[in-house]
Amino acid sequence: QVQLVQSGAEVKKPGASVKVSCKASGYTFTSYGISWVRQAPGQGLEWMGWISAYNGNTNYAQKLQGRVTMTTDTSTSTAYMELRSLRSDDTAVYYCARVEILGAYFDYWGQGTLVTVSS
Amino acid sequence: DIQMTQSPSTLSASVGDRVTITCRASQSISSWLAWYQQKPGKAPKLLIYDASSLESGVPSRFSGSGSGTEFTLTISSLQPDDFATYYCQQYNSYSGLTFGGGTKVEIK
Secondary structure, eight states: OOEEEEOOOEEEOTTOOEEEEEEEESSOGGGSEEEEEEEOTTOOOEEEEEEETTTOOEEEOGGGTTTEEEEEETTTTEEEEEEOSOOGGGOEEEEEEEESSSSOOEEEEOOOEEEEEOO | OOOEEEEOSEEEEOTTOOEEEEEEESSOOTTOEEEEEEOTTSOOEEEEETTTEEOTTOOTTEEEEEETTEEEEEESSOOGGGOSEEEEEEOSOTTSOEEOOOEEEEEO
C-alpha cells in the first residue's frame, strides 16, 4: 500500500533552517510528484510547492520563492523540503502529499511534521 | 492566485442529516476541484476529485457537483465518522494551487 512517512518534529530558532524528509513506499516513486502543504496551528491548508520525482523539476509558491528548496533522492524514494530564514509564522505542521502531475489533487498524504519556530 | 471561498465556515448537524458545503472560485476553474476531509491531528484525506469523481474507498454518501466557479460537496446522510473539517482545493492554476478556508461539521 502507498505510504509516505515523514521525519519527526523539529524546534528551530528564528533565522535557522529546517529540512523535512518524506519517504515513499508502495508505488513507483519516479512516476509521481510530491507536493508540500503546511498548516499553521488552528488554520487552513497552504500549498508550498511541487517537485517531480521523475526529473526534479520544481514549482514553488510565490510567497516562499527564495526560502524553500525541494529535492528528491530516487535511490531511497525520499523527498525533502528545506525552508530557510525561519520566522515565527512558519510554525506549522508540514505535510508531503503524492500528486500525479503538477497542478493536480493530492491522493496520499504523509502523517505531518510539526515545525516550531521559537526563540 | 485563484481565491477559494467556502461556506459556511461552521455547520451544526445531526446524524442522518443531509449536509451541503459550498465552495466558490474567484474565476473559472472548469472542473479542477478536489474535496478533502480532515480530522483533528490527522492529515487530510481525499474524498472527491475532478469536482464529482469519488475517490476509491470513499463511501457513496459523499458526492460532489459543480463546474466553473461554484461547487458543492454533499453528504447524503451524515454519519458519526463524518464530523470533521472539509476543504476544497483548486488545481486549475498549477502555479498557485489554493485551498478554501475549511468548513467544520459539528454535532448539533
